[in-house]
Amino acid sequence: MAEIPDSASRIIPINIEEEMKSSYIDYSMSVIVSRALPDVRDGLKPVQRRVLYGMQELGLAAGRAHKKSARIVGEVLGKYHPHGDQSVYDALVRMAQDFAVRGPLVDGQGNFGSVDGDSAAAMRYTEARLTRLAEELLRDLDKETVDYTPNFDGSLNEPSVLPAALPNLLMNGASGIAVGMATNIPPHNLGELVEGIVATIEDPEIELDALMEHIPAPDFPTGGVIFGVGGVREAYRTGRGRVVMRAKMHEEEIKRRGGDGVGREALVVTEIPYQVNKSTLIEKIAHAVRDKKIEGIADLRDESDRDGMRIVLELRRDAVVEVTKNQLFKYTQLQQTFGMNMIALVGGRPKTLGLKDMIRHYVDHRHEIVVRRTEFELRKAEERAHILEGLTLALDHLDAIIAIIRQSEDTDAAKVNLMRGVYPQRLTAEQKARLGLPEADPVAITGEREATGYAMTREDFTPQPWLSAAQAEAILALRLSRLTGLERDKIAAEYADILKEVERLQSILNSRDLRMQIIAEELREVAEKYADPRRTEIDIMGGGDIDLEDLIEDEHVVVTITHQGLVKRTSIDEYRAQHRGGTGHRGTGTRDEDFVEHLFTASAHDYLLFFTDHGQCYWLRVYNVPEGSRTAKGRSVRNLVRIDAEDRVRAVLAIKKEDFRDDAFLETHFVLMATKRGLVKKSALAAFKRPLVTGIIAIDIVDGDQLLEAKLTDGDTEVLLGSSGGRAIRFHESDVRSMGRKSRGVRGMKLPDGEQVVGMIAVQRDGAQVLTISENGYGKRSPVERLDDDGEPISNYTFRLQSRGGQGVIAHQTTSKTGALVALKSVLPDDQLMIATEAGIMIRMAVDAISEYGRNTQGVRVINLKNNDAIADVARVVIEDEEAPLSPAPDGETPAEAVPSPDPATPDAAEAAPEAG
Known part of the structure; x- marks a missing residue:
């Protein structure tokens, strides 16, 4: 009985972890090399x-x-x-x-x-x-x-x-997903590529910027616009980067179908970004319009045909074209990012390559092609020259050749005899004499001229053996028609040309510069035949991703901040203009015990600097403030900026976008701050350009004090501080030196016990007046300065210039009827005001509706307060466009009269008293 072999002895134990690792590596390399990645040489x-x-x-x-x-x-x-x-x-x-x-x-x-x-x-x-x-x-x-x-x-x-006589990898690009890596190379314009490669051949050390003058960016087959070249440059340098592509569109006035013939504006898309599905694109645009992400489009249709692409986006009559464009770019594939990841196989291995590396590898490949092609052509030329030498020799000794062939037994014997150069022994003496051959047999015709009499004398031709096998075969294949004189001349001429070609090919192999010149010339020929104009435009000023500000119309808005920190922005058009004395209408829905504490107007694209009572500064864009109707409560400012729980906003500066990005403006303008205890501080605006997310210190606040106000100044501004007791001091800001952000400041106004600063004016506008409003709704306008006929300041109509640190002069006569002073503003007669009460009532009125009086007066009633309401804040409305006339005051209401001091002729007691500082 046969012995059964032990199968266990054939089992080889292996480590499964090592086996899986090895197998996976083999698999991944197979995918990388054999399927997913292109070769850098032919793309x-x-x-x-x-x-x-x-x-x-x-x-x-x-x-x-x-x-x-x-x-x-x-x-x-x-x-x-x-x-x-x-x-x-x-x-x-x-x-x-x-x-x-x-x-x-x-x-x-x-x-x-x-x-x-x-x-x-x-x-x-x-x-x-x-x-x-x-x-x-x-x-x-x-x-x-x-x-x-x-x-x-x-x-x-x-x-x-x-x-690859053309740079296919860069011309057509490539995309593929391998194991653990992927490639995504964009297509380029052939003509630009040839120019760049030739420039690289002429200067192998060419810089990337110089190379990009020839190859500025990819050129996509679907056209479109490349928005910014920063990502392109990075990809060309490192092999990785982003190309932001936009659709190409233009504005048209179109006639509505079945309408009254009145034209309507439309955006027409004629080219879309590379690799974007047009049908899917149209669907996404429709969804974005339906979801109100894009609000300016009234109709959408695809009018593409065999003549080209045409997607028509009909606009609403109130649409802002640029805003609609930017919304399309933001929310649809009309703007698309192409992630460049230029990986290709170099020597069978994947490698990330920059533009210069790709061109270098391609040129090296073409150099190898030229060398191998030249070697092949040289070998063929030499072989042909060799054949022609045999034919020439045969024609020179035609009778001997014919004799050898005629006397040979067969073709093979004739070939051998021709190669040996031997004529057969059976030639008669008469035949030998006629051929001029010696009588001795056999006679080899492979020696010198003296021995044979045959003209086999070329110095570059080895006489042993007489003919090669190839030459012998060519002679045997020679047609009789080529024995004519003309054909003999053609063979000689061809032989001369072949010798020149051999010399040319040898010179190519001996000169690298000549080979490089050939590569450049061949590329230029290819470009001349097949290059076409660039399809994709380049917007070098583009910045890549769409900034949110590009999606929002730059309109004036009203920003309100309540005592509890609720903030919102509302279109200024929602507020109805009224005459003074009106009852107003509800401007914001406030919570219990909450009231409007800040109200101002700004542009949607402005920058906001939030200053808190603890002296911190935070940074925000106006369009980042949530939008709400005039009755909306708003959103907590703490959800927008990281303000400490025990801190709250006390002042906000709105700075224009253009100014905040101008270094010269930042260095020549200052933030002037004032605290409730009368301290003032001035810091350069540049110090607030880059606040941290958690905020930065704007002023060092001492215990018991709070930041009251912050103003933007130009370094040559007069400052007016007002106290709750109705007094004000005017001084030049040069009295306050510029300080760092962490300093406390200096004394701006000396305050009696129980009083605090309620307002600060930076007097910067010609003809500006001082608006004072008390908590019970009394207000007036007073000039900063008024002169008499002799050019002397009129006491009751002038806030005289003093040094900082004094008690100032009376700005508003405060009584129990008027209440304490709550606002001190700089206004012009053409300005408009927004007044907010603690109950959330708002009224918008023209400044010239408020009477002008001297400093030592109580003013007129500017708003009728109900239910013990009090004024919370006052803001000047910036109006740039002409508006409709203000609506009349409600029937039955008569504006309050000015209430002068008990004896206007009596000198101001405050002015008579000595002033500190």
Whole structure:
């Protein structure tokens, strides 16, 4: 009985972790090298290379008839690509799509898909052939310019790379996902690439910026606009970067279908970003309009036809064109980012390459092609020269050659005899004499001239043996018609030309500069034949991503902040203008025990600097403030900026966008701050340009004090501080030196016990007046200064200039009827005011509706307060456009009269008293 072998002895124990690691690495490298990544030399993946080579083997040249795609796929599958037929057909289809590649390599006939995302027809319905560009990739393939490798079963050979007479990798780009890596290379313009490569050949050390003068950016087949080149430069430098693409659109006035013939503005999209599906794009635009992300579009339709793309976006009559454009760019694929990740195979290994590296590898490849092609052509030329030498020798000794051939037994013997240079022994003496041969037998005609009398005398021709096998065969194949004198001359002329060609080819092999010149010349020839104008425009001023400010109309808004820190912005048009004495209308919905504490107007694109009572500064854009109606409560400012729980906003500066980005403006303008205890401080605006998310220190606040106000000044401003007791002091800001952010400041006004500063004016406008309003609704305008006929200041109508630190003069006569002073503002007669009460009532009125009086008066009633309401804040409304006339005061209401001091003729007691400082 036979012994059963022990199967356990054939089991080899292995570490499963190491085996899985090794197997996965093998698999991943197979995917990387054999499927997903292109070769840096010809820019093709293996399947693409096999498709093109298979089409050439089928004879599908550009001038030949098309053949069924199924026939091509079968050829490639059966000979070179052992994978699914769909992968081969997909590769063929992509190379035929003029919206997918910049220079199609396959000339397709039939349905090869569309920019709408339609799939290509089945391979049995479509036909294809090579394009002229593809022939340039395959050119010189038959001249031993590249190495061949066995196919999948070893029965055939296929090229490992194509000669690539044009830079296909950069021209058509590439995309692919491998294992652990991916590539995404954008297409470029052929003419620009050739210029850049030639410039690199002429100056191998060329800088990237100089190279980008020739190759400024990718050139996508679908056109569009490249928005900014910063990401392009980074990608060209490192191999990774972003290209921001935008659709190309223009404005048109169109006639409405079935309407009254009145035109309406429309945006017409004629080019879309690369790799964007047009149908999907239109759907997303429609969804964005439906979701009110885009508000300016009234109608949307696709009018594309065979003449080109045309997507019509009909605008509403109140739409702002630029805002609608930016919303489209922000929320739809009319702006798309192309992530450049330029990875290609270099020597069979994946490598991230910059633009210069890609060009260098391509030039090295072309150099190798030129060398191998020249070596091949030199060998062929030398072989032909060798044949022509034999033919020339035969024609010079035609009788001897004929004698040798006639007396040979057969063709093989004739070939041997010609190679040996021996005539047969059976020649008679008479024949020998007629041929001029010696009588001795046998006679070899391989010696010198004296021995044979035959003219085999070329110095560069080795006389042993007399003829080579190739020469002998050429002589035997020589037609009798070539024995004529004219044909003999042609052979001699061809031989002379061949000798010159050999010399030229040898000079190429001996000179690298000459080879580089040939590469440049061939590239220029390709560009002259096939280059076309750039399709994608370049907007060098673009900044990449859309900033939110580009999506928001730059309109004037009212910003309100309540005592509890609720903030909102509201369109200024929502507030109805009224005469003084009106009851107003509710401007904000306040919570219990909350009231409006700050109210001001600003542009939606302005910058906001928030100053808190603890002296911190925070940074915010106006458009980041939530929008709400005039009755909305708003949103907590703590959700917008990181203010401490025990801190709250006391002052807000609105600074224009253009000014906040101007370094000269930042250095020559200052933030002037005042505290309730009368301290003032001045710091350069540049110190507040880059606040942290958690805020920065604006002023060092001592215990028991709070920041009251912050004003923007130009360094030559007069300052007016007002106290709750109705007094004010005027001094020049030069009295306050510029300080760092962490300092406390200096005394601006001396305050009696129980009083505090309620307002600060930076007197910067010609003709400005001082507006004072008390908590019970009394207000008036007073001039900063008024002179009499002799040019002397009128005491009751002038806030005289003093040094900082004094008690000041009376600005508003305060009584129990008027209440304490709550606001001190700088106004012009053409200004308008927004007044808010603690109960949330707002009224908008013209400044010239408030009477002008001297300092020592109580003023007039500017708003009728109800239910013990009190004024909380007053803001000047900035009006740039002409507005409708103010509405009249409600019936039955009479404006309050001015209430003068008990004895206006009596000198102001405050002025008579000595002033400190």
